[in-house]
Amino acid sequence: MAIITILGAGAMGSALCTPVCRAGWEVRLWGTWLDGHLLDVCEAGKPHPRTQIPLEKGVKLYRSNELNKALEGADVVVMSVASVGVPKVTELALKGISQAKALWLTSKGFCPDKNGKIQLLPEAIRIIAKQKGVLIPPIVAIAGPVKANECAEGKPTATIFGCKDLEVSRKYAQEARTEVYCIEATDDEIGVEICAPMKNVYAIALGIADGLEEGTGFPHHNLKAATFSRAIKEMSLLGQALGARMETAFGLPGVGDLEVTGLSGRNKVYGVRIGRGESAKNALAEMNRLEQTVEGVPAASLAAKLVEQSAPHLKEKMTLLQAVNEILAGTERSVVRVLSEAVLPQKP
Numbered sequence: 001m002a003i004i005t006i007l008g009a010g011a012m013g014s015a016l017c018t019p020v021c022r023a024g025w026e027v028r029l030w031g032t033w034l035d036g037h038l039l040d041v042c043e044a045g046k047p048h049p050r051t052q053i054p055l056e057k058g059v060k061l062y063r064s065n066e067l068n069k070a071l072e073g074a075d076v077v078v079m080s081v082a083s084v085g086v087p088k089v090t091e092l093a094l095k096g097i098s099q100a101k102a103l104w105l106t107s108k109g110f111c112p113d114k115n116g117k118i119q120l121l122p123e124a125i126r127i128i129a130k131q132k133g134v135l136i137p138p139i140v141a142i143a144g145p146v147k148a149n150e151c152a153e154g155k156p157t158a159t160i161f162g163c164k165d166l167e168v169s170r171k172y173a174q175e176a177r178t179e180v181y182c183i184e185a186t187d188d189e190i191g192v193e194i195c196a197p198m199k200n201v202y203a204i205a206l207g208i209a210d211g212l213e214e215g216t217g218f219p220h221h222n223l224k225a226a227t228f229s230r231a232i233k234e235m236s237l238l239g240q241a242l243g244a245r246m247e248t249a250f251g252l253p254g255v256g257d258l259e260v261t262g263l264s265g266r267n268k269v270y271g272v273r274i275g276r277g278e279s280a281k282n283a284l285a286e287m288n289r290l291e292q293t294v295e296g297v298p299a300a301s302l303a304a305k306l307v308e309q310s311a312p313h314l315k316e317k318m319t320l321l322q323a324v325n326e327i328l329a330g331t332e333r334s335v336v337r338v339l340s341e342a343v344l345p346q347k348p
C-alpha cells in the first residue's frame with residue numbers, strides 16, 4: 001500500500017484524508033506546532049473542529065515533534081499548511097520530501113523571497129530546496145472548487161492536479177480518484193497556482209457586492225456578475241503573462257473555485273462586511289478577533305506586487321485587482337463606485 005503523509009492537520013489537510021484513504025492509500029496526518037488541540041479532538045474520536053466531520057478511519061496521527069517518523073518511507077508528501085507556513089514546513093520536511101516520489105501542494109498563496117520578489121509557491125519550494133542543495137521530486141499543484149468540509153464528508157467534488165510533467169499529474173489523478181473525488185490532470189502548474197490565491201482576492205469583491213444588498217436593501221446581482229466576469233478575465237490575463245494557458249482560468253481552478261469561494265468562506269464574509277458598510281480595517285479586526293484568517297487580504301497586495309514585478313504591462317488592465325486594493329486600503333470613495341468603475345465596461 002502506497003504511503004501518503006499530509007503536512008498540516010487543519011481543515012484541508014484533514015479533509016484530504018477522506019479521498020486518499022478511500023482510494024486505498026496508507027494515510028498519515030502530521031500536525032504542526034499549532035495543531036495540537038486539533039489532534040487532541042480527533043484522537044478523542046470527535047469531529048475535526050474546522051470541518052465538523054470526524055477523520056476517516058485508519059488515518060495515523062503524528063504530533064509536531066514526530067515529523068521524521070511521519071515522513072519515513074512516504075511515497076507522496078502533501079503540503080497542506082497555510083501559505084505563510086510553507087517555507088518553514090518545507091525546510092523542516094526537506095529530507096522526507098526529497099525521498100518521496102512527489103510533493104503535492106494544496107496550500108494557496110504567493111510567497112515573497114528575501115529580496116521581496118514574489119514567487120508562486122511551487123517555485124518558492126524549489127528555490128528553498130536548491131539553496132539547501134537538496135533535490136526534490138515533481139510538485140503537483142492541487143486546486144479547484146473544493147470546500148474542505150464537503151471533501152471530508154465524501155461529497156461529490158471535482159479537483160485538478162497540475163504538474164509540469166503531465167504523466168505525473170495523470171498518474172496521481174488516477175491513483176487518488178474515488179467515485180466522488182474526481183480529478184482532472186493538467187501540465188499548467190502556473191495557471192493552477194495563479195488562480196488559487198487570486199480567487200481569494202476576487203471572492204472579497206463578490207462578497208462586497210452581496211454586502212451591498214444587505215446594506216442598501218437592494219440587490220446588486222448585475223454588479224456581482226460583472227465582477228465575476230472581470231475576475232476571471234484578470235486571472236486569465238495574469239496567468240498568460242506568466243506562461244499559463246488561457247483556458248485554465250475558465251476551468252476548475254478559476255471559474256470553479258471562484259464560484260465556490262464566492263458562495264461562502266472567510267474571504268466572502270469579509271467582503272460582505274465591507275459591502276454592508278463596515279470599514280475594511282474594522283471588518284478585518286473583527287475577522288481576526290474571531291480567528292478567521294482572510295487569505296485574500298495579503299494575497300491582494302502580493303498580487304499587485306507580482307504584477308508590478310513580472311507583468312508591468314498589465315498594471316492598468318487589472319482594474320478589479322486595483323479596486324480591491326483601494327478598498328482594502330480604506331478608500332475615501334464609495335465602495336460601490338470603486339467596484340463599478342473597475343468592472344463595468346468603459347466608454348468605447
Ligand SMILES: NC(=O)c1ccc[n+]([C@@H]2O[C@H](COP(=O)([O-])OP(=O)(O)OC[C@H]3O[C@@H](n4cnc5c(N)ncnc54)[C@H](O)[C@@H]3O)[C@@H](O)[C@H]2O)c1
Nearest residue numbers: 008009010011012032034081082083085106107108147148
Ligand atoms: N479550507 C478549504 O476549503 C481549502 C481548500 C483548498 C485549499 N485550501 C488551502 O489549504 C491551506 C490550508 O488551509 P486550511 O483551510 O486547512 O486552513 P486551517 O486554518 O484550517 O489550517 C492551517 C494549517 O496551516 C498551519 N499553519 C498556519 N500558520 C502557520 C505558520 N505560520 N507556520 C506553519 N504552519 C502554519 C496550521 O498549523 C494548519 O495545519 C491554505 O493555503 C488554503 O488556501 C483550503
